[in-house]
Amino acid sequence: MGYKLTPAGLAALLDELVTSRRVFGPVRYAGKGRLAGTDLITYGPVKGLADVVWDARTTFSPKEVFFPVKESLFYFSHGEITESALKASEILETVVFLRACDLNAVTRLDKIFLENGPAADNYYARRRQHTHFVLMECQESFPGCFCVSMGTNRATGHQAALRPEGGYYLLQALAEPWLSLGERYGQPADVEPVWVQKNSLTVKVPDRVDTSLFQHELWREYSSRCIACGRCTLSCPTCSCFSVQDIFYRDNPERGERRRVWASCQIDGFTDMAGGHKVREDRGERMRFKVLHKIDDFRRRFGINMCVGCGRCEEVCPEYISFARCVNTLSQLMNGGAGA
Amino acid sequence: MIANQIANPYLPAPAQVLAIQPQTGVDYTFRLATDIEPAWGQFVEISLPGVGEAPISVSDAGPGYIELTIRRVGKVTTALHQLKPGDTVYLRGPYGSGFPRDEFAGHQLVVAAGGTGVAPVKGLINYYAGHPGELAGLNLLLGFKTPADILFRTDIERWQGLFPTILTVDQGQAGWLGKVGLVTEFVKEIPLKNDARIIVVGPPLMIKFTVAEFIKCQIKPEQIWVSLERRMHCGLGKCGHCKINDVYVCLEGPVFNYSRARDLVD
Numbered sequence: 112m113g114y115k116l117t118p119a120g121l122a123a124l125l126d127e128l129v130t131s132r133r134v135f136g137p138v139r140y141a142g143k144g145r146l147a148g149t150d151l152i153t154y155g156p157v158k159g160l161a162d163v164v165w166d167a168r169t170t171f172s173p174k175e176v177f178f179p180v181k182e183s184l185f186y187f188s189h190g191e192i193t194e195s196a197l198k199a200s201e202i203l204e205t206v207v208f209l210r211a212c213d214l215n216a217v218t219r220l221d222k223i224f225l226e227n228g229p230a231a232d233n234y235y236a237r238r239r240q241h242t243h244f245v246l247m248e249c250q251e252s253f254p255g256c257f258c259v260s261m262g263t264n265r266a267t268g269h270q271a272a273l274r275p276e277g278g279y280y281l282l283q284a285l286a287e288p289w290l291s292l293g294e295r296y297g298q299p300a301d302v303e304p305v306w307v308q309k310n311s312l313t314v315k316v317p318d319r320v321d322t323s324l325f326q327h328e329l330w331r332e333y334s335s336r337c338i339a340c341g342r343c344t345l346s347c348p349t350c351s352c353f354s355v356q357d358i359f360y361r362d363n364p365e366r367g368e369r370r371r372v373w374a375s376c377q378i379d380g381f382t383d384m385a386g387g388h389k390v391r392e393d394r395g396e397r398m399r400f401k402v403l404h405k406i407d408d409f410r411r412r413f414g415i416n417m418c419v420g421c422g423r424c425e426e427v428c429p430e431y432i433s434f435a436r437c438v439n440t441l442s443q444l445m446n447g448g449a450g451a
Numbered sequence: 452m453i454a455n456q457i458a459n460p461y462l463p464a465p466a467q468v469l470a471i472q473p474q475t476g477v478d479y480t481f482r483l484a485t486d487i488e489p490a491w492g493q494f495v496e497i498s499l500p501g502v503g504e505a506p507i508s509v510s511d512a513g514p515g516y517i518e519l520t521i522r523r524v525g526k527v528t529t530a531l532h533q534l535k536p537g538d539t540v541y542l543r544g545p546y547g548s549g550f551p552r553d554e555f556a557g558h559q560l561v562v563a564a565g566g567t568g569v570a571p572v573k574g575l576i577n578y579y580a581g582h583p584g585e586l587a588g589l590n591l592l593l594g595f596k597t598p599a600d601i602l603f604r605t606d607i608e609r610w611q612g613l614f615p616t617i618l619t620v621d622q623g624q625a626g627w628l629g630k631v632g633l634v635t636e637f638v639k640e641i642p643l644k645n646d647a648r649i650i651v652v653g654p655p656l657m658i659k660f661t662v663a664e665f666i667k668c669q670i671k672p673e674q675i676w677v678s679l680e681r682r683m684h685c686g687l688g689k690c691g692h693c694k695i696n697d698v699y700v701c702l703e704g705p706v707f708n709y710s711r712a713r714d715l716v717d
Contacts (some may be wrong), residue, residue: 184461187500190539194459228688228702229546230460237457322696325716352691355461355684359501367501369461374691381692382717384682385505385525388655390717400717408697 113302114282114293121273121280122160124296128206128288129158135176136208136247137164145170154207163208165275168253170427172348173209174220177238184234184355184369195368197237205242208273211306212256212419214244215263216348222413223351234371245289248274252310255422257435260314263419264307272304314435316416317445320407325399329440334395336430341375343424343434344401349417352376376400402437460687463498463541468534469516474602478567479532480510480520485542487517490549491575492678492706495519496686498541502530506683508705509545510570510603511577520570520602546686548706550575550650550676556585559644563592563661565634565653569602571678571705572652577606580613590641591616594634594657598627617641633657638664649675651709662709675709 116124128134134157143151152167154176183195224235246269249258258264271289273282283302284293344350354374359367374381377397382390391397409417424434470482487495489509497519498504505527511518523532531540550572560579562572579589591610595601597620610616617637619630630637634657649670651661658677665675681693683701693700695715707715 233457233459357503411697
């Protein structure tokens with residue numbers, strides 16, 4: 112069902128929504144940007160319509176709503192192990208406002224956490240099952256986006272789609288509570304979601320990447336340029352790697368916890384084994400590992416590319432390394448070209 | 452996707468240490484009370500709360516127990532070496548692929564193992580020691596750094612009486628009358644049948660060069676199985692640390708047919 116809402120109508124709708132649900136979306140943190148005098152646009156709690164930022168891409172992705180940067184798995188106390196519990200506020204139904212690329216990214220995270228291996232990840236599942244999505248339609252794309260190339264400009268699995276247009280908000284309600292909210296706060300209207308049809312950036316993903324290209328000199332450029340800061344993976348909406356660590360509390364060594372924290376294949380230590388053996392010490396090799404995971408390995412395993420073309424990794428890289436350019440170079444090499 | 456109905460795959464179960472047998476100054480074999488029934492070549496995650504968790508391959512198993520031979524090289528293993536019989540450790544698993552018994556049946560089997568690489572094949576060798584009729588011969592090629600590093604001495608002495616066994620050390624010591632040299636140097640001394648099945652387990656370089664020697668002897672990659680060492684951190688295909696190409700070593704490995712393993716490039 113489609114509805115047309117005035118800004119006041121949508122504001123009232125959200126005011127009602129936040130009384131019973133946690134709502135997250137792109138919000139602005141004034142003065143918190145990476146450069147002096149800039150704002151940080153990232154995911155945060157939404158208390159009302161005024162909080163939602165419509166005209167910018169977030170620096171970080173919405174994944175941390177259901178895959179926190181740091182999460183306690185269980186607690187140790189005098190030989191007893193107790194599983195961590197969610198706070199009452201964390202088991203509320205959660206609504207996330209996100210773009211089509213990021214919604215596609217959730218399906219990638221689901222593949223790893225819910226499908227890969229012998230068992231589902233219960234810590235991911237317990238947050239994910241309460242998380243619902245509202246699609247923020249992109250009428251045009253941001254600089255550096257290449258969702259059309261990745262086939263992620265369209266999305267499914269959301270409860271509602273929403274876009275500002277002509278001084279109103281157009282809502283496509285696909286499930287409750289949006290059907291009844293639309294009924295109460297808007298006027299019925301014909302609403303079809305719009306999708307980005309063209310990005311200024313086009314990326315050609317190679318159909319396959321031969322292992323012969325693993326030693327290609329194209330990776331050497333990254334050996335010196337990449338500083339292994341890991342920003343690209345931490346801002347990526349599909350990166351799912353983590354490390355598990357045990358800690359005990361300094362004031363009571365009998366008690367402690369096992370927790371997991373985000374990890375990055377780009378940062379030193381990712382492959383370290385006891386005894387000193389490690390692989391991919393060279394940063395060019397790490398770049399190759401990451402790029403091929405995003406556009407080749409994952410697809411061979413799950414049938415879809417991991418990368419959703421959001422462009423964040425390139426935007427946050429302090430060395431201006433372009434993921435898109437690297438993929439296009441690979442395509443040219445696979446087609447017998449000399450590369451960019 | 453109802454999380455409160457999903458078992459917690461990260462939750463380890465307590466297991467009592469039944470016995471600790473030092474093999475060398477830095478390698479101890481722990482016998483742990485558990486119902487885990489691993490296949491040959493599988494691993495478990497062993498942990499000590501507050502210290503951490505480590506993937507360790509199972510060196511032997513029997514009714515109600517498993518054995519892990521653990522070298523003291525890191526934080527968790529150093530803490531494990533402080534334990535005494537009766538103490539409690541925490542286990543989850545078993546994880547990963549094991550060695551394919553069906554592929555070996557009726558064939559000559561050659562096991563080439565270096566150092567702690569002997570641990571994941573010890574149970575397999577002991578099984579064939581009791582069921583020699585399942586194979587058309589078993590040859591062992593075992594290498595250690597020095598005589599002081601030799602693991603499973605009593606087992607090896609028994610195997611030497613049952614199968615053609617080459618035991619070598621990289622560096623001899625005064626009083627060592629056995630063979631000296633790398634495992635790779637002795638591959639050509641093994642009389643190989645055309646259809647022999649080969650297992651190679653050990654440090655990465657040992658695997659690389661030993662496999663190359665077998666291939667020089669007209670053994671096809673499909674006849675060779677290797678066990679890879681990676682940081683198998685969660686064991687569940689989630690954390691990403693052990694991934695190579697599209698493969699998760701903790702799921703599809705650590706045991707791989709070499710026709711697959713040779714295409715895995717870090």
